[in-house]
Amino acid sequence: MHLDAAVRNLPLVDVADEARRLERMDFGAVWSFETSRDPFLPLLQVALSTERIRMGTNIAVAFARTPFSMAMTAWDLQRASGGRLFLGLGTQVRAHVERRFSAQFEHPAARVTDYIRCLQAIWNTFQTAAKPGYEGPYYRFKLMNEMFTGGPIDHPHIPVFLAGVNPRMARAAGEVADGFSVHPMHSPDYLREVVRPAIDEGARTRGRTVENVALLTDCFVVKGSTESERSLSEQGVRRQIALYASTPSYRGFLEFQGYPDIGKQLSAMMREGRLEEMPALIDDGLLAAVAISEADGDLADQVAERYAGDLVQRVLFYEPVPADADEEDMRAFVSRARGK
Numbered sequence: 001m002h003l004d005a006a007v008r009n010l011p012l013v014d015v016a017d018e019a020r021r022l023e024r025m026d027f028g029a030v031w032s033f034e035t036s037r038d039p040f041l042p043l044l045q046v047a048l049s050t051e052r053i054r055m056g057t058n059i060a061v062a063f064a065r066t067p068f069s070m071a072m073t074a075w076d077l078q079r080a081s082g083g084r085l086f087l088g089l090g091t092q093v094r095a096h097v098e099r100r101f102s103a104q105f106e107h108p109a110a111r112v113t114d115y116i117r118c119l120q121a122i123w124n125t126f127q128t129a130a131k132p133g134y135e136g137p138y139y140r141f142k143l144m145n146e147m148f149t150g151g152p153i154d155h156p157h158i159p160v161f162l163a164g165v166n167p168r169m170a171r172a173a174g175e176v177a178d179g180f181s182v183h184p185m186h187s188p189d190y191l192r193e194v195v196r197p198a199i200d201e202g203a204r205t206r207g208r209t210v211e212n213v214a215l216l217t218d219c220f221v222v223k224g225s226t227e228s229e230r231s232l233s234e235q236g237v238r239r240q241i242a243l244y245a246s247t248p249s250y251r252g253f254l255e256f257q258g259y260p261d262i263g264k265q266l267s268a269m270m271r272e273g274r275l276e277e278m279p280a281l282i283d284d285g286l287l288a289a290v291a292i293s294e295a296d297g298d299l300a301d302q303v304a305e306r307y308a309g310d311l312v313q314r315v316l317f318y319e320p321v322p323a324d325a326d327e328e329d330m331r332a333f334v335s336r337a338r339g340k
Contacts, residue, residue, distance in 0.1 A: 002028030003337040007042050008320040015042045016049035025330040029054035047081035056086030059163045064101040067139050071122040075150040083155025090163035109172045114138045116176040126150035166252050167198035174202025182217035184318050185244050187289040215312040220291035242278035246270040300336040
């Protein structure tokens with residue numbers, strides 16, 4: 001199992017130093033996010049300033065970009081990094097896609113499946129100069145000349161990770177992707193009983209199984225060496241869980257965990273602006289299902305136990321590595337987690 005790290009939300013001029021720091025700590029990969037900035041610009045800094053550590057987007061919003069523009073950006077980063085890119089894609093939710101990105105969202109699982117197939121067709125043309133001829137239900141790639149091609153590169157296979165929560169998107173990942181990015185709103189039982197079977201169902205449509213699809217999971221962590229520090233961290237985790245749970249996309253998971261009504265309650269509170277009250281609805285049982293805590297012992301041991309049996313292949317803590325983290329201590333921690 002690989003232990004990865006998130007890139008802190010730093011000015012771009014500082015990302016190179018951060019990437020080198022994480023590489024010295026022996027993390028397997030660094031991941032950037034599409035929140036307050038473009039997810040790809042930090043990765044160019046990572047590519048140019050490091051030698052071994054892999055890098056990826058977790059996630060880039062697929063529908064915010066055409067397949068061709070996404071293909072070109074990923075191709076350039078794969079070339080610059082010497083083949084170290086993971087392209088993590090997600091659909092986001094309808095409100096953001098339609099009202100923030102001015103893009104189309106109908107049938108998101110089918111649409112993103114077509115999107116990834118179109119990406120792969122574009123990359124094949126870049127690498128082999130094959131005549132473009134992709135025609136899908138939502139996207140097409142049928143025109144190219146030498147002026148616009150990315151040209152061949154040394155590492156033409158770019159692993160695509162598709163993010164999701166519910167079984168339909170997990171099945172889509174099995175159909176077309178190399179990996180599945182597990183949302184932090186999950187539990188080990190949910191992965192075993194819902195996510196992995198859905199991935200397997202999709203993978204069998206192309207002669208593969210879930211074992212051929214790598215799982216990357218975000219994991220909430222309650223941090224702190226003292227009870228007061230952990231209490232503060234715990235409140236932050238409860239708040240984040242409540243925000244996610246207020247979105248209809250996560251109601252299937254909540255129902256699986258035995259919380260069929262909490263999602264609608266949180267949605268109503270969100271609409272009413274009662275954000276400060278929302279964390280109180282996240283009880284200890286739901287918190288324990290989706291998070292680990294330093295109060296329960298060594299985090300490396302907990303990660304190994306939580307995802308035992310090759311349940312996932314890569315683990316990423318929800319919060320970035322603190323700026324003041326001791327490098328030697330972090331190397332030791334990564335080594336313990338990787339070796340378990």
